[in-house]
Amino acid sequence: MDVLELARWQFGITTVYHFLMVPLTIGLSVLVAAMQTAWVRTGKSRHLKMTKFWGKLLLINFAMGVVTGIVQEFQFGMTWSAYSRFVGDVFGAPLAMEGLVAFFVESTFLGLWIFGWDRLPKKVHLACAWAFSLATVASAYFILAANSWMQHPVGVEFVNGKPTMNSIGAVLTNNTALAAIPHTLAGAFSVAAAFLVGVAGWHLWRKRTASDEHRDVWRSSLRLGGWVGVVAFAVLAITGDTQGKLMFEQQPMKMASAEALCHTEKPASFSILAIGDVANANCEDVKTFTVPALLSFLAHNDFSTEVKGVENLIGEYQAKYGTNYPNDPDLGPLAGKPIDYVPNLPATYWGFRVMIGFGAISAGIGVLALWLTRRGRIPGNRWFPLLMLGGIATPFIGNSAGWIFTEMGRQPFVVAPNPTGVEGMWMFTAQAVSKLTAGEVLTSLIALTALYLVLGVVELYLMRKYVRGGVDAVMPPTSSSSKEDSDDDALSFAY
Structure with a gap:
């Protein structure tokens, strides 16, 4: 493999791994703050125990997310320095905002929350929980604004051949960002909801025949996760539809690739499933099961809109952005070679379906969990805990597939052109990589x-340890004479 391919693999592996932690942290931080709010308002020990248990798991995941996220920043200067020089004037502002929010607001209030249980008044301590969780959401906002600029560059002008930001407001209110942010946050809540349902369902089933003073903790957690998961999937569907319409306008090649739509159709059918090799742009050997005219509706809210196919779009892209790469030695073996404007069709086609399919499965498991635990019921079937635990993985898979589709679908661009934006405002991925040898990139990749595998083992070990320990592993010891809802007991615990 050449430097470009190795660099893409490296960034892809580290990014997907990091994003396993991010949605769980975002969703769980808000839910833990809500649990603590319920405790402060009602004084019920159930809500305190929920806050303690899920808060411990949140902290483990947050720590791993910070460690893996730092690597992402360094890669901009290591393997993608040419890209960093090109977008630096634009990315500087949102990344600086994210850094200030993440490392100052998040860290400060998280520290106060961790060590303030026995030192701060209840409501002040609760405010720290909300400040931390909302700062996590704000941090995601700025990162997504930067990423959305790569998908749809706005608010810039060319100065000395480089994009220079002339409107931070345009960058932060990019319509691509405004659609991506609620979609990503809904995905984060879907992950947190499945995590609650899986872990709580396992504990609930395990204690079904024994007297367990914490049973109400698991039932409340499971049902909270089930309802959050259902609502999150509904938001995912709505915001996904909005993103699809923007994709039709801004990145038509990505939409065609998502459907393996090789030839223009009017109206265009939505492909449910393909049989055959979707890797070829002519799709001669592919048979699909389709819903007539549905893709036209998803693209433009009517059932008659023309949707252009891959083969037809290739000519348009060549006319707009050139047929060959610049004859630049920095491009290595691609210098002067024809540009392939077709993304990896199997990755985009199946990534899109994996994203939708696993998101729906996750919501379905949540609905099933709500039904099986209605009116105080506790399922006794042996498949119940296996299904609940297995369901934890489904939104993680859906989230990862969605990002793989999003990023690979805009290739060969690392900064995709805006059809109505500044002329010449784009960058090919081949132009973005640093001047390194394949051996250097391979070494860092390995x-x-x-390192990430080791960190993954550590996180799984810690998560397993505290999940199995249950509420008793995170609550302070109490004497037999203590009241269940004693403030002294509640506030004596520090993480």
Whole structure:
């Protein structure tokens, strides 16, 4: 493999791994703050125990997310320095805002929350929980604004051949960002909801025949997760539809690739499933099961809109952005070669379906969990805990597939052109990589992948330990004479 391919693999592996932690942290931080709010308002020990238990797991995941996220920042200067020079004037502002929010607001109030249980008044301590969780959401906002600029560059002008930001407001209110942010946050809540349902369902089933003073903790957690998961999937569907319409306008090649739509159709059918090899742009050997005219509706809210196919779009892209890469030695073997404007069709086509399919499965498991635990019921079937635990993985898979589709679908661009924006405002991925040897990138790829595997083992070990320990592993010891809802007991615990 050449430097470009190795660099893409490295960034892809580290990014997907990091994003396993991010949605769980975002969703769980808000839910933990809501649990603590319920405790402060009602004084019920159930809500305190929920806050303690899920808060411990949140902290483990947050710590791993910080460690893996730092690597992402360094890669901009290591393997993608040419890209960093090109977008630096634009990315500087939102990334600086994210850094200030993440490392100052998040860290400060998280620290106060961790060590303030026995030192701060209840309501002040609760305010720290909300400040931390909302700062996590704000941090995601700025990162997504930067990423959305790569998908749809706005608020810039060319100065000395480089994009220079002339409106931070345009960057932060990019319509691509305004659609991506609620979609991503809904995905985060879907992950947190499945995590609650899986872990709580397992505990509930395990204690079904024994007297367990914490049973109400698991039932409340499971049902909270089930309802959050259902609502999150509804938001995912609505915001996904909005993103699809923007994709039709801004990145038509990505939409055609998502459907393996090789030839223009009017009206265009939505492909449910393909049989055959979707890797070829002519799709001669592919048969699909389709819903007539549905893709036209998803693209433009009517059932008659023309949707252009891959083969037809290739000519348009060549006319707009050139047929060959610049004859630049920095491009290595691609210098002067024809540009392939077709993304990896199997990755985009199946990534899109994996995203939708696993998101729906996650919501379905949540609905099933709500039904099986209605009116105080506790399922006794042996498949119940296996299904609940297995359901934890489904939104993680859906989230990862969605990002793989999003990022690979805009290739060969690392900064995709805006059809109505500044002329010439784009960058090919081949132009973005640093001047390194394949051996140097391969070494860092192997080292980072090995490090991430070790970190993954550590996180799984810690998560398993505290999940199995249950509420007793995170609550302070109480004497037999203590009251269940004693403030002294509640506030004596520090993480």
